[in-house]
Structures are given as C-alpha cells and as structure tokens.
Amino acid sequence: MVRHEAFFARLWKQDRLLHDPVACGQRNIFAELIKRRDERNKHRAGMVRAPPPNRALKRAKILALAKGFCGRSKNCYSIAIRRVHKALQYQYIGRRLKKREMRQLWINRINIATREHNVNYSTFITKMVQCNIQLNRKMLSELAIHEPRSFKALAELSKSRLKDGLLAAL
C-alpha cells in the first residue's frame, strides 16, 4: 500500500485532536485554573511579593504527567509526585542511553549483513574509513536492509581492498 502525504496529514490531525482536550469537547482544566488564579490575584497587581502558588494547578500538572501510570500512582497526588520525579529521572537517563543503544544496534546489524558476504564488521568499517566513504553506521545499516545490492558492492569493495592491502605488504 502506497501511503501519501495526505494520509499522514490526516493521521497527525486525528492524533492532535485526540490529545487536545478542547477539540475533544472536554474542559480545558489548565486554562480554567490559570484564569481562576489570575482573578483571585487581581488585587495583588503591583505588589512586590509573588502571589501564593496555586495548589490545584500544581496538582493538575503533576497528575497530567502521571497519566497512564500503574495503580494509584495516576490518581493520588502524594504517590504521583514521587513516581513522576522518578519517571523524569528515567527519561533523562533514557534519552542518553537511546543514542548508545541505537549505535550498538546499527553496528550489530552491519556485522550481520557483512558476514553474509564473508567480511567481518571490523574489516569492513576499517576499509570504509580507508576508502574515505563517509557513510555513517545508521546509513550503512539502512543500506543493508533496504538496498542489499548497494551494500553488497560496499562489502565487495572492502574485500578487494583487503586483498590489495595484503599484496602491498608482500
């Protein structure tokens, strides 16, 4: 099935509608809370001290982040705040780990693909560098999956370069 841009535009629109409470006909709780806070603090305009924090708004923010959590973590503020803090820590770690793990995966895939042509990863990548072929690991793994013939050409190149190298050493 060939999917066109219009198809994806429609999907994105649906997605946006699903996550937009106003578009779904629900109350926009954040807007209401902010409005209420501003009204309450109207007489404080021009005062030096900051107005007191809006507890309801603070809670709504945390519970919004805790949406989809397990058990009472998604409903009960005192538990939700702990889980949200921990979740944000995990997110921070995960964003960094993602880069390493993706690179590992690409290397893994390149190794599998090169071994199909009787070259190992180490030789293959060394020869790519020596030939000044500046394809990164992500693109090499993409080629291995979607353009096996192009990848085969690269593998053959690395093999022939290996032979040249051995002959030159003799």
Add this chain to the structure above:
Amino acid sequence: MAFLNRTNQSFLTHARLWYLVDARDQVNGRLAAYLAQILRGRTKPIYHQADDVGDYVVVINTRHIALTGSKWKNKLYRHHTGYPGGLKSITAKDLHERDATRILWRAVYGMLPKNNLRHRWMKRLYLFEESEHPYAENIFAKLEGPAPLPKRLEEFSLEEIENYPKMF
C-alpha cells in the same frame, strides 16, 4: 514519498524464511548454537533484540545426531517433579530412545535467552527423527550444518581405496 513502501520492495529481507537442516552426524551442542542464532533472527540485517524476526527451521535426522566423549552413557537430563525427593534423571541414551528429538530440543531451548520470546522462537523449530517431513513446499533453502562432514569409509568406492597412496 517513495521511501514509504521500501519494506515491500525489500520483501525477502523482511520475510520469514523456512530453512532445512540435516542433523545427521552433527554434534548436538554446536548444531543447537547454530539453530538458536537462526531462530532469533541473528542472521538477518533487520535484527532487533525486542522484535521477533526469526526464521523457521526444519531439522531432519535428529535420530542420527552425535554426542562427543562418553556423553551418551554419562550425561544426565534432570527435572524435578515438584514433590519431595522428586528429582528425576535419565541418561542421554535412554532419553534418545524415548524421543529422538528431545536432546536437540533441550539443547536449543537452553541456548536461547530466557525471556518471553523463547516459546515463540521454539515454536518455529520443527524436529523430525528421520528424513521425512511435511513442510517440503515451505522450504526456502537447505543449510549446511556447522561442522563439515568427512567422507565415510563406506562412501569411498573400492577403486578409490585401492588407488589411495599407501606407505606399505
């Protein structure tokens, strides 16, 4: 947006293939390690550890599999029934007589990572005691076993044996 149907264009890369392996005279553990890699999809460039991308493997002639050393006599396959004193054990030879596919099955099962995908991988492994199997039309390719087999003495013709260079 031509890149969107690349998956369809590289169909064979994404397809699940059926392989046939002859277990005759292959060493059990080495063959199991080889099969485990294929079942997990470690031979395909679309490999991902959380995805189930493995291939199907049909193994024939498991009755004629090889164990090295004195393992037929001494190797024990143990399991526990759950009752007190319920540790049962059976020698490789007896287990092989009871079910000739079981030894290879146990070896592959033990070599796969212990996770929820293991049962799905094992479902794609078909073991047959002899050379008959009902999946002939599915087979994509026949794979060589991990160990190259030397030519047996009975496979040499009389002429070849006579012409073989001899010291005396």
